[in-house]
Every structure is written in structure tokens, then in C-alpha cells.
Amino acid sequence: MELVTPGIGLLFWQTVTFLIVLFLLGKFAWKPIMNALHEREASIENALSAAEKAKLEIQALKADNEKLLAEARLERDRILKEATEAANSIVEASKQKANEEGARMIAQARESIENEKRAAITEVKNMAASLSLEIAEQILRRELSDKTAQQALAQDYIREVTLN
Structure with missing residues (x-):
């Protein structure tokens, strides 16, 4: 039983x-191990805080990107609206100019027609007068x-003459 x-x-x-x-481990090994553990813990905490900070920055960048995207959409809509309004105003101006030009051309045509009508009436009157004179002359020659x-x-x- 001695064994x-x-x-x-x-x-x-x-x-x-x-x-x-135990004394030697406490003196030479325990402190470096504990220091290494504390450093490791601090580096893990720093990495976690950096990750959280990066996450917050990414969220801020996403919000900024959304804001910029919304502003770009508004700017695009404004530019499209201005372009549409400009195109509409150009079309309206062209229509109005065409209407004015058409009205001017119609007025000129009417004036030209009226002048031609007057000239034709004057010519018909002149021809009637000359025909009347010729007829009267022929009648007078025959009668006289x-x-x-x-x-x-x-x-x-x-x-x-005396009666009048």
C-alpha cells in the first residue's frame, strides 16, 4: 500500500x-499573458467600435446618396418641365406666326381680288361705253x-327741250 x-x-x-x-509563472508568465489578453481585448473593442463607426458612416453616406438622388430627380424633372414649356411656347409662337401670316396673305389676296374686280368693272364699263357709242354712232348714221x-x-x- 505504500504505493x-x-x-x-x-x-x-x-x-x-x-x-x-506558481511564483515563477506569476512573476514571468502571468503578467505577459494578461497583458496580451488585455491588448487583444482592447484591439477587439477598437475593431468593433471602428466597425460600428464605419456602419454609421455607411448609413450617413447612403442617406446622402438618397438625398443627392432625390435632388437629381427633382432637377431632371425641372429641366424636363422647362424644356416642355419652351417647346410648347415655340410651337404656340409658330402657330400664332403662321396664323398671322395666313391672315396677312388672305387680306392681301382679298385686296388683290378687290383691285382686280374694280379694274375688271372699270374695263367692262369702258367697253360698254365704247360699245354704246359705237352703236349710237351707227344708229345715228343710219337714221341721219x-x-x-x-x-x-x-x-x-x-x-x-322746250317741254322740260
Whole structure:
């Protein structure tokens, strides 16, 4: 049974050795291990805070991008509206100018037609007058070809003049 029960000397030396190893580990190994653990913990905390900060910056950038996108859309809509209004005003101006030009051309055509009509009426009157003179001349020549007809006509004119 001696193998199972340890001796007092062995227990003493095991305790002394354990305390020496514990002292040496505490003096030389425990502090560097703890410092390394603290540094590792600090670096993990720094990395987490940097990740959180980056996440917040990304959210801020997303919000800025959305804002810029909305502004760009508004600007695009404004430019399209202005272009449409400009096109409409140009079309309206062109229509109005075409209407005015058409009205002016119609007025000129009417005036030209009226002038041509007056000229034609004047020419017809002149032709009628000259035809009337020619007819009257021919009638008078025929009637006044003999002397007795001339005297009768003169007597008729004298009677008409005295009656009036």
C-alpha cells in the first residue's frame, strides 16, 4: 500500500515545487499573458467600435446618396418641365406666326381680288361705253343718212327741250 499513499516528504517537496512554479509563472508568465489578453481585448473593442463607426458612416453616406438622388430627380424633372414649356411656347409662337401670316396673305389676296374686280368693272364699263357709242354712232348714221330724217329728229329734240 505504500504505493498508493504518498509520503510526507514527497508531499512537502511537491508543495514547495508547486509554489515555486506558481511564483515563477506569476512573476514571468502571468503578467505577459494578461497583458496580451488585455491588448487583444482592447484591439477587439477598437475593431468593433471602428466597425460600428464605419456602419454609421455607411448609413450617413447612403442617406446622402438618397438625398443627392432625390435632388437629381427633382432637377431632371425641372429641366424636363422647362424644356416642355419652351417647346410648347415655340410651337404656340409658330402657330400664332403662321396664323398671322395666313391672315396677312388672305387680306392681301382679298385686296388683290378687290383691285382686280374694280379694274375688271372699270374695263367692262369702258367697253360698254365704247360699245354704246359705237352703236349710237351707227344708229345715228343710219337714221341721219337722209335729210328728212335729220329734220324730224331735230324737231323731236326741240320739242323735248322746250317741254322740260
